[in-house]
Amino acid sequence: MTxxxxxxxxTTTPAARRPRGGTNRAxxxxxxxxxxxxxxxxxxxxxxxxxxxxxxxxxxxxxLADRITTGEFWTALGDTLVTWAIGFSIALVVGIVLGxxxxxxxxxxxxxxxxxxxxxPIPSVALIPLAVxxxxxxxxxxxxxxxxxxxxxxxxxxxxxxxxxxxxxxDTARSYxxxxxxxxxxxxxxxxxxxxxxxxxxxxxxxxxxTITGELIIGTPGLGRxxxxxxxxxxxxxxYALVIVTGLIGVLVNLxxxxxxxxxxxxxxxxxxxxxx
Amino acid sequence: MLEVRGLRKVYxxxxxxxxxxxxxxxxxxAGEIVCIVGxxxxxxxxxxxxxxxxxxxxxxxxxxxxxxxxxxxxGMAVVFQEYARSLFPWLTVAQNVELPLKEKGLKKxxxxxxxxxSLEAVGLGDVPDSYPWQLSGGMQQRxxxxxxxxxxxxxxxxxxxxxAVDAQTRADLEDLVRDLxxxxxxxxxxxxxxxxxxxxxxxxxxxxxxxxxxxxxxVAVDLPDERDxxxxxxxxxxxxxxxxxxxxxxxxxxxxxxxxEAAESAV
Amino acid sequence: xxxxxxxTAPARASGLAALRRLPVWRRLLTLLALPLxxxxxxxxxxxxxxxxxxxxxxxxxxxFGPTWFxxxxxADVVPSLGRxxxxxxxxxxxxxxxxxxxxxxxxLRAFLxxxxxxxxxxxxxxMVPILMLFLGIGTGMKIFVIAAGAVWPILLNTVEGVRxxxxxxxxxxxxxxxxxxxxxxxxxxxxATPQIVTGxxxxxxxxxxxxxxxxxxxxxxxxxFTIVQFQRSFAMPxxxxxxxxxxxxxxxxxxxxxxxxxxxxxxxxxxxxxxxGGN
Numbered sequence: 093m094t095x096x097x098x099x100x101x102x103t104t105t106p107a108a109r110r111p112r113g114g115t116n117r118a119x120x121x122x123x124x125x126x127x128x129x130x131x132x133x134x135x136x137x138x139x140x141x142x143x144x145x146x147x148x149x150x151x152x153x154x155x156l157a158d159r160i161t162t163g164e165f166w167t168a169l170g171d172t173l174v175t176w177a178i179g180f181s182i183a184l185v186v187g188i189v190l191g192x193x194x195x196x197x198x199x200x201x202x203x204x205x206x207x208x209x210x211x212x213p214i215p216s217v218a219l220i221p222l223a224v225x226x227x228x229x230x231x232x233x234x235x236x237x238x239x240x241x242x243x244x245x246x247x248x249x250x251x252x253x254x255x256x257x258x259x260x261x262x263d264t265a266r267s268y269x270x271x272x273x274x275x276x277x278x279x280x281x282x283x284x285x286x287x288x289x290x291x292x293x294x295x296x297x298x299x300x301x302x303t304i305t306g307e308l309i310i311g312t313p314g315l316g317r318x319x320x321x322x323x324x325x326x327x328x329x330x331x332y333a334l335v336i337v338t339g340l341i342g343v344l345v346n347l348x349x350x351x352x353x354x355x356x357x358x359x360x361x362x363x364x365x366x367x368x369x
Numbered sequence: 370m371l372e373v374r375g376l377r378k379v380y381x382x383x384x385x386x387x388x389x390x391x392x393x394x395x396x397x398x399a400g401e402i403v404c405i406v407g408x409x410x411x412x413x414x415x416x417x418x419x420x421x422x423x424x425x426x427x428x429x430x431x432x433x434x435x436x437x438x439x440x441x442x443x444g445m446a447v448v449f450q451e452y453a454r455s456l457f458p459w460l461t462v463a464q465n466v467e468l469p470l471k472e473k474g475l476k477k478x479x480x481x482x483x484x485x486x487s488l489e490a491v492g493l494g495d496v497p498d499s500y501p502w503q504l505s506g507g508m509q510q511r512x513x514x515x516x517x518x519x520x521x522x523x524x525x526x527x528x529x530x531x532x533a534v535d536a537q538t539r540a541d542l543e544d545l546v547r548d549l550x551x552x553x554x555x556x557x558x559x560x561x562x563x564x565x566x567x568x569x570x571x572x573x574x575x576x577x578x579x580x581x582x583x584x585x586x587x588v589a590v591d592l593p594d595e596r597d598x599x600x601x602x603x604x605x606x607x608x609x610x611x612x613x614x615x616x617x618x619x620x621x622x623x624x625x626x627x628x629x630e631a632a633e634s635a636v
Numbered sequence: 637x638x639x640x641x642x643x644t645a646p647a648r649a650s651g652l653a654a655l656r657r658l659p660v661w662r663r664l665l666t667l668l669a670l671p672l673x674x675x676x677x678x679x680x681x682x683x684x685x686x687x688x689x690x691x692x693x694x695x696x697x698x699x700f701g702p703t704w705f706x707x708x709x710x711a712d713v714v715p716s717l718g719r720x721x722x723x724x725x726x727x728x729x730x731x732x733x734x735x736x737x738x739x740x741x742x743x744l745r746a747f748l749x750x751x752x753x754x755x756x757x758x759x760x761x762x763m764v765p766i767l768m769l770f771l772g773i774g775t776g777m778k779i780f781v782i783a784a785g786a787v788w789p790i791l792l793n794t795v796e797g798v799r800x801x802x803x804x805x806x807x808x809x810x811x812x813x814x815x816x817x818x819x820x821x822x823x824x825x826x827x828a829t830p831q832i833v834t835g836x837x838x839x840x841x842x843x844x845x846x847x848x849x850x851x852x853x854x855x856x857x858x859x860x861f862t863i864v865q866f867q868r869s870f871a872m873p874x875x876x877x878x879x880x881x882x883x884x885x886x887x888x889x890x891x892x893x894x895x896x897x898x899x900x901x902x903x904x905x906x907x908x909x910x911x912x913g914g915n
Contacts, residue, residue, distance in 0.1 A: 120746035128751050145769040202658075206667040207674065213841065213890035217848045217860075218882035221867035221875050225689050301759040305845075308761055309852055316762070323765040331769075335762050342757025423807055440810075447811040454804035459826045459903040468822065469812035502907040520812065 147329045155329035156336065165318070172303055172314035172341070175231055179238030180299040187243050187295070188288055191250025196272075196280055201251070212248065216241035216302060217309075224310055231313075234306025242299045246291035253287025254280055285360055289353040296349040297342065304338055315341075370399040370556050371420070371524060376429035378415050389415045391581035393429070399523075402550055402557040404567035406614065407577030407585075408622045413560045416582070417528045420558065421447050434523065446517035450529040452510040456501040462488070463497035466516045473520075487519035488512075490552075491545060507538035511545070518549055524556040532562070540598050543570060547596060564618065568592070568610045569601060576617045578626050585617050585627060691873045696880070699873040704881060708862065716858040717885070719775060720847045723782025727839055731787045732832060735794025736824060745795065756792060760785025760846055764853050773854035781850045786839035793835025797828025830904045833897055840893055844886055859885070 129149050136143035147155075159165045194200045216237050223233040257280050265275045307316025315338055322330040378390040389412040397403045407413055418424035420431050422441040431438040433445065449455040456465050463484050470480045488494050491511040501509050510530060517525055527546070531539045547570060550557050561567050567574045574588040592606055601607060658666065679693045704713065738744050738752075763784045771777035801824055809823045825832075851860030863878035898905075 117746045117749075120743065121750040124747040124749070124751045125754075127747075202666045203670050207670045210671065210887055213886040214883035215841065215844045215848060215886050217845050217852075218863075218879045218886075220848075220852065221863055222689075222879065225867060225875075297757075301761065304759040305761040305849060308764075309849060319762055319765060323768075328769065331765055335758060335766060338762050339754050339758035342759060343754055346753070346757055418807075421811055423810060441813055443813060445811065447808070449804050449808065451804045454802045455808045457805065457822065457826070458907050459829075460822070468818075469814070472812065472814050472818055500903060500906060502903070502910045 144328065147332065151329045152332040152336070155327070156333035159330065159333055159337075168313065168315050168318045169337075171231075171312075172307065172316070175234055175238065175306070175312065175314060176299050176303045176345075178231075179235045179303065180242055180296060182235075183239045183242035183295060183299065184246055184292065186239075187246025187291065188250055191247045191288075192254060192276055192280060192284065195251045195254025195284075196276060208247070208251075212244045217305065220306075220309055223306075229311045233310050234303060234312040234314075237306050238299050238302040241302045242295040245295040245298050246288070249287045249291030249294070250284055253284030256287065257283045282360070286357055289356055293346075293349040293353050296345050300342060300345050370401075370434060371397040371558070372430075372432040373420065374430045374432070376416070376419060376431065377427045378412070378419060378424070379427045388581040390419075390426075391583050393582065393584060395575060395584060395587065397524075397556055397558060399556055400554055401573070402559060402571050403573045403575060404571030405558065405560045405575045405577060406562060406564055406567045406618065407582070408579050408618055409562055410580055411577045411621070412580055412582040413562075413577065414528055416577075417447075417526055417558070417560050421445060421526055444523040446520045446522040446525050448510075448513050448517050448525070448527045448530045450532050452506060452513050452530075452533070453501070455513055456509060456516075458500065458502055461498050461500055462493065462504070462512050465501065465512060466519050469516065469520050483519040483521075487515040490518060490549065491515040507534045507542065510534060510542060514542075514545065514549070518553065521553075522555060524558065525550075527557070527559045529561055530559075531566070539566075544598065546570065551594075564611055564614050565602070568607055568614065569596060569598075574610075574614060576614055576621070578621045579624060583626060585621055585625075588614060588617075688870075689872060691876060695873045696876045700877045700880070703874050703877045712857050712859055712862045713881070715775075716847055716851065716860070719778045719850075719858070720782060720843055723779040723846070724786055724840065724843045726779065726783040727786035727790055727843070728836065730783065731790030731835065731839070732794050732825075735791040735832075736798050736820070736828070738791075739795040739798025739828070740824070745799075752788075752792065756788040760788075760842060761849050764846075764850055768854060778847070778850040778855070778858075782843045782846045785846045786843040789838040789842065790832065790835040793831045793838075794828055797831030798824055800831065801827035830901060833901060837893060837897075840889060841886075844889065848882065 132146070132149040132152070134148075135141040136146050136148045194204055219237055219240060223236045227233040227236060261279050261283075262275070265279045270278070303314065304316040306312050307314035308320050309316075311317055311320070315334060319331060319334045319338075322334060373393055373395050376390055376393040378388075380387045380389060393416065395403075405413055405416065415424065419426045420433075420438065422431075422438045422445075425439070433442050436442065457468070460468065466484045466487060467480050470483060475483070484497070485494070488497055491514050493508060493511050493515060496504065496508075501512060504512070514530075530546075531542050534542065543566060546557070546559070549555075557570075559567070559570055561570075568590055571590050574590060576585040576588060577583070578585050588610065590610060592601060592604060675693070682690055682692045682696075683694060685692075738748060760781075764781050767777050767780050767784065771780060805823060805827065809819050814823070847858075848860035848863075851858035852864050855861040859878065859882060863875060863882070866872075866875035866878055
């Protein structure tokens with residue numbers, strides 16, 4: 093959701109962009125981060141922003157250091173990660189399996205098209221009241237949101253990937269009377285994998301957002317609830333510290349998902365090249 | 370008209386410097402067609418980008434009509450090889466031709482006339498409201514040429530403009546370019562890797578060496594100004610020039626350089 | 637801001653376009669069959685179920701009109717949508733404006749890249765409690781929450797789009813000496829539009845989520861607020877109508893988006909089509 097789906101393949105050749113000095117970039121980037129920290133320190137100190145609303149960065153850092161010595165923090169972090177992992181895994185498996193099946197069977201694809209187009213834009217947070225009433229404020233309630241939102245990301249990408257399968261390859265498989273599962277494994281899956289990996293990357297972020305949202309709004313144990321508690325008890329520095337933690341987790345999830353995607357696709361393309369030659 | 374003096378271009382990067390052009394000096398007089406040929410990777414495009422002011426040379430100067438070129442100068446138009454990428458896909462054919470004229474501040478009626486005339490001159494008078502991507506490759510390149518012609522430049526640079534179109538279209542476009550050049554009386558600098566094309570179009574052919582580039586020879590093309598695909602290409606002089614330039618390009622590919630020879634004889 | 641992925645699903649990924657080859661009645665049948673079956677299943681199972689949380693669809697539908705069309709439409713739905721629109725518009729202006737500036741300057745990009753990566757990675761809902769500190773629980777807070785969450789996909793996609801504007805087209809614009817403003821309008825912004833639209837589409841779904849969440853957190857009116865009120869007062873059929881209404885809002889907005897997108901990107905789709913046609 094927050095990840096940009098890199099967009100439409102542009103007509104630009106990548107070679108047209110000349111590489112720039114890597115160390116230089118890193119220096120500039122570090123300067124950027126330091127400047128942000130400096131601004132966060134100076135804005136409240138100079139009185140430009142009310143320190144009750146935005147404490148100086150040093151205080152936020154102190155609150156963070158305080159937090160991470162408590163067991164409460166690590167339990168909450170663990171809860172968040174477990175909810176995220178369970179929800180993401182369910183959505184991933186269901187999305188890929190359903191996507192492969194629906195995408196491969198013409199009638200199913202046609203028949204589900206309108207329903208999918210209708211259900212997909214429904215905001216997952218609309219389900220919050222239902223989740224609370226039927227599943228309670230524990231992990232299952234939040235999982236419902238996570239799975240619902242993430243599932244669509246994965247499903248849509250997989251469907252798109254299956255559609256991208258070369259019709260000639262599909263016909264070849266049919267003429268050799270491949271069984272359904274053989275076709276799925278040898279013809280459809282290799283083409284779909286890159287799309288599924290995009291779904292994986294997008295889904296990882298969406299799942300995290302909904303996990304934190306569920307904790308914040310429903311009150312499922314985790315970092316989000318910790319944040320809600322900090323807010324209610326007026327611990328402003330703590331709130332900022334927790335927001336920074338969620339941001340850092342977001343960055344890690346992002347980088348991790350990209351690394352997995354790259355690795356899988358790299359392996360994938362080298363394997364394909366070998367079988368092709 | 371155009372003076373290139375001691376042009377040198379070195380690309381600097383973290384992995385080391387690449388000398389694309391070592392030393393180029395030549396002139397083009399007003400109303401002349403000069404073709405530039407050389408083996409692939411001879412820095413032809415780099416040269417053109419330096420002349421058009423898109424790229425700053427490492428040393429040396431480019432002077433156009435008495436002014437040093439430090440950015441794209443006025444009175445110059447460039448036609449690129451990648452026709453599909455040099456036209457604005459969100460503008461119609463007519464709008465593509467009109468855009469530079471608007472920027473020049475021409476009146477609406479003048480713009481309309483120029484757009485109409487130049488599209489007709491390239492044989493596209495009937496598709497002004499189409500979008501470039503609705504046309505074939507050859508037609509797209511015609512649009513780019515019409516845009517350049519409507520701009521009424523004093524000098525026109527063409528960077529392997531026909532490298533990506535089929536042979537028949539290519540012959541048509543070559544005649545079109547000759548025709549426009551004669552009618553507009555402009556100076557034309559035409560870069561190509563096709564030896565026949567350079568002779569067919571040019572009054573002079575500059576043969577470049579391999580990288581780092583220098584000029585191997587400035588060949589005068591002694592053919593009548595009225596040219597056509599059949600008789601000109603069968604002219605014995607055409608055959609002689611082709612053999613000569615072909616030989617030069619082959620030697621350039623093998624790394625032959627006049628500066629080394631000169632250095633040797635100086636010893 | 638470093639990776640660009642080749643594989644991306646466009647708006648119409650689920651294959652509605654493929655249906656065009658069928659005759660009209662078959663098309664209608666395939667389009668409507670499954671939704672009808674699902675509604676019938678819902679109708680029958682909810683009619684028989686004796687669950688408090690799962691009221692008969694019949695009751696839900698009967699409650700829909702009285703719940704929303706007797707005052708709540710103007711008191712809750714319109715303010716919600718107004719805030720959504722304001723926040724989204726703010727995100728568009730800031731995202732495209734800043735994104736263009738960052739996309740045009742490689743130095744600015746290097747400077748801001750890690751910072752932007754961080755802000756983008758913050759789950760937008762956690763901004764709600766922070767912005768509440770500054771802006772209270774009024775309309776301003778909600779608009780800013782929506783804008784603060786929706787701005788990132790727009791901004792980052794704009795940066796990529798501006799960076800990706802074709803080099804040859806850039807050179808063409810420079811050799812014809814198009815002025816700065818003309819270049820910005822006819823080259824940079826138009827060329828970046830496909831990616832800006834991609835970002836705007838992602839931003840829309842985030843904006844809707846934040847509209848609801850900001851109202852669930854703290855509000856006196858709005859769709860999210862009302863639905864939570866129904867939930868807390870155990871008004872089950874009313875709560876279900878709220879969920880359905882929210883779903884409809886999501887669907888209608890995504891259809892509207894597509895209607896607006898089509899003329900804006902006609903050239904992009906046309907170009908892709910002609911490439912695929914083997915030109």
